[in-house]
Amino acid sequence: MRRVGLCVLGLLCLHSWVLGQEAAEVQPGVLVFCDDSAVEKAVSNALDKFNEKVVVGNKMALYQILSASKSENGSDSVYSVQFSSRKSDCPAGGDKPWTECDYLPDGPKEPCPCNATVSMTEAETETTDVHCQLADPVVPERAPCLGCPEVIDETSEDLRVPLTMSIAKFNSISNSSHLFTLNEVGHATRQVVAGFRYKLSFDMRKSTCSKAEHKDLHDLCVPNDEDVELANCNSTVDVAPWRYENQEANVECGPGPLPPMLFTRRRPPGWSPLRNVINFQQVDASSSSPTTSPPATTAATKEESSEEEDPAATNPAPTKAADPVADSPFHCPSKPWKEFSPVQPTATADPAATESASSLPPADGAFSDLDLVG
Incomplete structure (x- = not known):
């Protein structure tokens, strides 16, 4: 038994010595x-x-x-x-x-x-x-989630109905003596659930219309600049007009402006969910005024005159580009073995054909959120 132990110990030492030599x-x-x-x-x-x-x-x-x-x-x-x-x-x-x-x-x-x-x-x-690696790596693409909440633009015409319902619900339950009108939309999503479910974050300002004189908001109810008061709300509104059911907004409101968010957008001038017909492009065009470019400054005139006096300023001497390989550590990457001259496309896309192709209906088998409405 003692001899067997000594043999095993000797083999282990020999193995360790061989590994040490290789290392x-x-x-x-x-x-x-x-x-x-x-x-x-x-x-x-x-x-x-x-x-x-x-x-x-x-x-x-x-x-x-x-x-x-x-x-x-x-x-x-x-x-x-x-x-x-x-x-x-x-x-x-x-x-x-x-x-x-x-x-x-x-x-x-x-x-x-x-x-x-x-x-x-x-x-x-x-x-x-x-x-x-001859082929490009396969990058998995994330398929659209049908029925999941989708962020929509805060100025979308689709928000008129849910915003009107939410503001009307707040005005009906608030203790204020005046009606409140929309100030700013912070965030809005839409989800397909046997209809459309809107989730909205917005704030409102106290208007000049008192509840004693006005039952509902109208175009003359403008924000009261002399008595500024704000309220912010989160609301959920289910919209399905084809079901002929009474629709109601669930709102949770508090005093003060809309809490700070990462991205907020103020409504365009003249935009209101209470109007029947709104053309945002016309509103934006009417609210913006053309600006004239300022006249050239004396500094620019002086610069032009200096260039005329010094011809070297307009035609500087060409400088030789440095060799990137020679300046890089270990000359890496090396110079290309040969110059690569790819084939340049000769045919240009026809704008009319592109427009007609974009107007074609979606291919068979393509789905969207609207397919879930019913």
């Missing part, structure tokens, strides 16, 4: 220059290895070397390289090397990223791993 042989990688000849050789070998696996389509050709690092594993130099490639005009499976090919003019505009691990000695170069 000592592999040195951590250090960054190297992207335009180094050894790095270019490693990338070329990696592309040759990758093109051997391409059986359909076209071979890939180098575009740029993005980064490179080198580590030592005994007598081998291990290069980890990241580079980008483009489709070439050489068919897959052919004998023509990628270095004699050109880029495919109608290929993807963006190069595809690649990475590889290449082991090099003085005698041979071997790619142990190479991968290129």
Whole structure:
């Protein structure tokens, strides 16, 4: 039993020593220059290895070397390289090397990223791993949620009915001697629930119409600037006119203006939920007045005269652009292997055809929230 224990202990020590030797042989990688000849050789070998696996389509050709690092594993130099490639005009499976090919003019505009691990000695170069992302990654798109609350614009004509009902409900239960009128809409959503459910946040101002003289709001009930009083409300209104049922707004109100929100929008001048016909474009056009551009300043005149006196100001001497590769650390990314000239589209879209296509009805099988109303 004692001899067996000593043998096991000896094997464990030997195993630990071997692992320690292997760990000592592999040195951590250090960054190297992207335009180094050894790095270019490693990338070329990696592309040759990758093109051997391409059986359909076209071979890939180098575009740029993005980064490179080198580590030592005994007598081998291990290069980890990241580079980008483009489709070439050489068919897959052919004998023509990628270095004699050109880029495919109608290929993807963006190069595809690649990475590889290449082991090099003085005698041979071997790619142990190479991968290129030829296709764009699949990004899941979020489908529309039918029946979920949908944010709607605060100036939408659809808010006239729910806002009118909410303000009327507040005026009927408030203890104020005057009627309140709409001041600002903060937030509004609409949800399909066997009809439309509106959730509104808004505030109101005390108007000049007293309850003793006026039963309901009308166009002459304007905010009282001499006696300013505000109230804010959150309301829920279910609207379904085809059901011929008495509809009622549920409101929760408090004194003061609408609490601060991330996004608020004041109603346009002249907008009111009490009017039967509202044209927002006409309201905005009538409320805005044309402005005239200010005359040129004396500083601008002085600048023009100085330019006339100094011809070098209008025609400065051209400066040579700095080489981005030479100024970047480790010359990364490298210069493009070749210039890529994509095919430019020649046909322009017909505006009439685009307008007619946009006016077509939705395709069969397409749904919207209106399909849930019933």
